[in-house]
Amino acid sequence: MRPILSTDSKPLPRLVVTAGEPAGIGPDLCLWLATQSFNAEITVLADLATLQARAEQNPLFRSQPITFTAGPAAQAQHPGELAVMAHPTAAPVRAGVLDSTNAAHVLALLDTAMQGCENGRFDAMVTAPLQKSTINDAGIAFTGHTEYLADYFACDNVMLLASGSLRVALATTHLPLRDVADAITQTSLATTLRIMHADLKSKFGFAQPRILVCGLNPHAGESGHMGREEIEIIEPLLKQLRAEGLDLVGPLPADTLFIPKHLEKADAVLAMYHDQGLPVLKHAGFGSAVNITLGLPIIRTSVDHGTALDLAGSDKIDTGSMNAAILSAIEQCQANR
Numbered sequence: 001m002r003p004i005l006s007t008d009s010k011p012l013p014r015l016v017v018t019a020g021e022p023a024g025i026g027p028d029l030c031l032w033l034a035t036q037s038f039n040a041e042i043t044v045l046a047d048l049a050t051l052q053a054r055a056e057q058n059p060l061f062r063s064q065p066i067t068f069t070a071g072p073a074a075q076a077q078h079p080g081e082l083a084v085m086a087h088p089t090a091a092p093v094r095a096g097v098l099d100s101t102n103a104a105h106v107l108a109l110l111d112t113a114m115q116g117c118e119n120g121r122f123d124a125m126v127t128a129p130l131q132k133s134t135i136n137d138a139g140i141a142f143t144g145h146t147e148y149l150a151d152y153f154a155c156d157n158v159m160l161l162a163s164g165s166l167r168v169a170l171a172t173t174h175l176p177l178r179d180v181a182d183a184i185t186q187t188s189l190a191t192t193l194r195i196m197h198a199d200l201k202s203k204f205g206f207a208q209p210r211i212l213v214c215g216l217n218p219h220a221g222e223s224g225h226m227g228r229e230e231i232e233i234i235e236p237l238l239k240q241l242r243a244e245g246l247d248l249v250g251p252l253p254a255d256t257l258f259i260p261k262h263l264e265k266a267d268a269v270l271a272m273y274h275d276q277g278l279p280v281l282k283h284a285g286f287g288s289a290v291n292i293t294l295g296l297p298i299i300r301t302s303v304d305h306g307t308a309l310d311l312a313g314s315d316k317i318d319t320g321s322m323n324a325a326i327l328s329a330i331e332q333c334q335a336n337r
Contacts, residue, residue: 012041012076013333015326016085016122018109019046022093022102024307026128027054029322034066034082036323040330041073041083043122045109048086050093057095059315072121087112095313098131103138106130110145114152117298124299124329128322129307143174145302146293158195158294160268161278161304162328163285167268168277169196169294180273184216184229186237193237193270195295197246200267203299203332209267212257213238213250216272220253288320290328299332301325 017033020026030044031054044051048068055061066082073083087108091101113125127145135142142148150157160169171192172183193211200209214220215234217227224231234251242248249266256262257269258280271277281289282304289304303321311317 010334010337012039013330014041014072014121014123015043015126015329015333016072016113016116016124017042017044017126017326018113018128019044019051020109020128020130021098021106021134021307022047022050022089023096023098023312024129024131024309025312025317026130026307027051028058028060028312028317029128029303029319030082031055031058031061031066032317032319032322033077033326035061035064035079036077037079038077038326038330040077040326040333041075042077042326043072043083043085045085045087045112047089047093047105048084050089051082051084053093054095054313057313058317060317072116085112096309098134098309100134100138103135103140106135107140107142107148110148111152114149114298117300118153123333124301126322126325126329127300127302129303129305131307131309145291146173149293149296149300153296153298155297156191156195156295158192158199160196160292160294161281161289162292163281163289163304163324166263166281166284167200168281169268169270170274170277171270171272173274175273177273177275181216181227181229184233184272186233189234189237190241193241193246193248196268196270199294203294203335204267205335206267208247210247210249210265212252212262212266212269213248214254214257214269214271214276215251218253218255220251287318288324290321290324292328292332299329299336301329301332 019030069083089102089105116122146159158169200206216229221227221230230251238248291302293300
């Protein structure tokens with residue numbers, strides 16, 4: 001996708017970007033922003049010394065001088081400029097080398113971004129990847145960006161990944177497979193589907209979004225012969241929500257739901273667990289997909305990949321997903337005005 005240029009006089013969207021794990025490709029992705037023109041005010045939260053060192057290390061930026069300005073951006077993002085709100089790391093950063101001493105720094109970036117969106121300084125936040133294991137190694141219980149944001153805002157949430165017209169949300173996120181079935185309840189599914197319906201309308205502009213719902217079991221349970229969750233939990237819940245006006249199709253077998261003839265008539269898919277829906281999405285658009293958190297009182301988008309420690313500081317970084325995350329945040333800001 002190409003950067004979106006505004007054609008009206010409305011205020012520019014104000015985006016805040018967290019650099020994520022400082023030893024990963026997050027700082028490189030933030031530096032890449034300084035080579036682009038986006039019709040948004042973009043502010044990066046990062047360790048300034050890491051950005052400066054990475055700009056000298058990465059061949060992509062050696063010939064492109066970057067001017068770092070302090071504080072929130074006050075104008076559209078232009079090549080050669082990057083507005084930075086500096087958050088120092090506790091320990092010096094080496095590209096590709098994790099250090100749990102800097103775990104608190106990573107979470108501080110998220111806290112500052114959330115607070116900035118909450119108090120109106122920013123209109124949306126975009127997150128570069130972080131390393132969950134490093135945060136856990138520091139003794140901090142942490143399961144992911146999505147859960148951390150939901151805890152902060154004390155709200156229910158839904159993880160949705162999008163690539164082009166394909167949008168896949170998850171009924172459960174980062175759970176061991178043996179725990180998934182117990183987590184699929186009518187209460188949890190109702191919350192997820194209502195959030196999807198509401199945000200597909202408000203943030204994506206669908207007047208009456210149609211959602212395809214995967215079954216939990218192979219062949220959607222095959223009339224109870226391969227599991228009864230579809231009969232006892234999913235089907236009754238879908239019937240109830242249809243009576244409320246939601247356009248829901250399913251439960252459908254996940255192995256055939258993702259074929260074009262089904263997807264062309266749908267606005268989003270709800271998968272029951274992480275590896276039921278996301279392999280399809282990432283096969284279709286890895287490197288250009290965007291992770292979106294629904295249900296929050298703010299707009300949040302993210303890249304769809306990990307920290308790529310082996311690529312940090314190199315000229316091999318893939319910027320497609322960061323580009324998609326920025327554009328999605330801009331589009332959602334514009335839709336909410």
